[in-house]
Amino acid sequence: MTTEAPEAVTPLFEVFVRSKQGLDHKHVGSLHASDAQHALTLARDVYTRRQEGVSIWVVPSNAITASDPALKSDNFDPMASKVYRHPTFYDIPDEIGHM
Amino acid sequence: MYTQAFDIVVAGETSPVADDGDVQTAFLARIARDEKIEPQDAMPEAYRKTLIRQISQHAHSEVVGMLPEGGWITRAPSLKRKEILLAKVQDEGGHGLYLYSAAETLGVTRESLVEALHAGKAKYSSIFNYPTETWADIGTIGWLVDGAAIMNQVPLCRCSYGPYARAMIRICKEESFHQRQGFDIVRSLCEGTPAQKAMAQESINRWWWPTLMMFGPHDSDSTHTGEATDWGIKRISNDALRQKFVDVTVPQAAFLGLTLPDSAIMWNAERGHYDFGKIDWDEFWRVVKGDGPCNAARVSDRVAAFDEGRWVREAAAAHAAKSALSKASLKVAA
Numbered sequence A: 001m002t003t004e005a006p007e008a009v010t011p012l013f014e015v016f017v018r019s020k021q022g023l024d025h026k027h028v029g030s031l032h033a034s035d036a037q038h039a040l041t042l043a044r045d046v047y048t049r050r051q052e053g054v055s056i057w058v059v060p061s062n063a064i065t066a067s068d069p070a071l072k073s074d075n076f077d078p079m080a081s082k083v084y085r086h087p088t089f090y091d092i093p094d095e096i097g098h099m
Numbered sequence B: 001m002y003t004q005a006f007d008i009v010v011a012g013e014t015s016p017v018a019d020d021g022d023v024q025t026a027f028l029a030r031i032a033r034d035e036k037i038e039p040q041d042a043m044p045e046a047y048r049k050t051l052i053r054q055i056s057q058h059a060h061s062e063v064v065g066m067l068p069e070g071g072w073i074t075r076a077p078s079l080k081r082k083e084i085l086l087a088k089v090q091d092e093g094g095h096g097l098y099l100y101s102a103a104e105t106l107g108v109t110r111e112s113l114v115e116a117l118h119a120g121k122a123k124y125s126s127i128f129n130y131p132t133e134t135w136a137d138i139g140t141i142g143w144l145v146d147g148a149a150i151m152n153q154v155p156l157c158r159c160s161y162g163p164y165a166r167a168m169i170r171i172c173k174e175e176s177f178h179q180r181q182g183f184d185i186v187r188s189l190c191e192g193t194p195a196q197k198a199m200a201q202e203s204i205n206r207w208w209w210p211t212l213m214m215f216g217p218h219d220s221d222s223t224h225t226g227e228a229t230d231w232g233i234k235r236i237s238n239d240a241l242r243q244k245f246v247d248v249t250v251p252q253a254a255f256l257g258l259t260l261p262d263s264a265i266m267w268n269a270e271r272g273h274y275d276f277g278k279i280d281w282d283e284f285w286r287v288v289k290g291d292g293p294c295n296a297a298r299v300s301d302r303v304a305a306f307d308e309g310r311w312v313r314e315a316a317a318a319h320a321a322k323s324a325l326s327k328a329s330l331k332v333a334a
């Protein structure tokens, strides 16, 4: 049994995969690796075994700054009243046709 | 597979105390609205603890689940079967990773979870404590064990905890290949020589009951299912899933010309389901509590693999430290 010193914690990386040329990289999950290069190799083995991607980004998880979920309504609710930002807010006469 | 965790609380793990009412009420309202809970969201301590237990047991099951099959990779009867089995076992390792990552979002380290497994303090699915004695067992595991796992895992794709649900979606996408390759092995044996068919039948005889046990105790004996249901973690009960599994498997076995080792299996037109016999729950609890045919071997194999891999982890860490250092000195020199 392993009862010696506790294992050192290997850094955590977030993995982003571009599924097809021309599309955005999308977050697919995370993994542990000793460094970024190692993380890339592991990400290829874990997240693209069925041709799920053509490009991979890895980012140390602790490099990500996230918005506070407690401020969700402060941050995002005000946009609900700004309907004029959407094209559907405006009436276009039928005579004009597509705009 | 591996939702036995709802029913199997590890000794020494106490149920956490109730949280303050505010968190609880707001949380239950979100669950009722079918909202997903994300890592930074407020959640009751009991929900967090239940998820850690459930997700980590699930992760351990994926990882320990590589052992019964891994031993057959070199003995698979053809290059094609070797490649397929290798790919399947590799998938299971990946499933373990997805799930450990999901558990880590709840504020535990993977290292601590793995340590608990190695110390014999954490559980994993009872099914992996049975031996794989013949090549037919590899077919049976894919067909029945992965089949039962899929039945269990599909509803988890809708579970309330975002990271767990997303991991399950990824896993379910990969599982269906596992079941089909297993069915394909069993089918080849059934269409082969009488000896091959007999090997398939003998394998089904051994795995059928342990597979039914994978769904966990009867709903009437399942003490934690209530909470797990209220919290949107468990969507379908143990007995309902088990019945569904029996209903789809009986015709498949008939197609293969195999007999399921239960004389009570019979179509019940009134219920619209197959009836089946009584499960030996003593055996189930014996295996869960550590007394199955392979419990000790599974844990010691995991510990050995971990210990033998230590030098690799240490070398990778040393390499990372060294290249970080040389990058830093290049910057100074520039």
Ligand SMILES: [Fe+2]
Binding pocket: B062, B091, B092, B095, B171, B175
């Ligand atoms: Fe799996």
Ligand SMILES: [Fe+2]
Binding pocket: B092, B146, B149, B175, B178
């Ligand atoms: Fe599987």
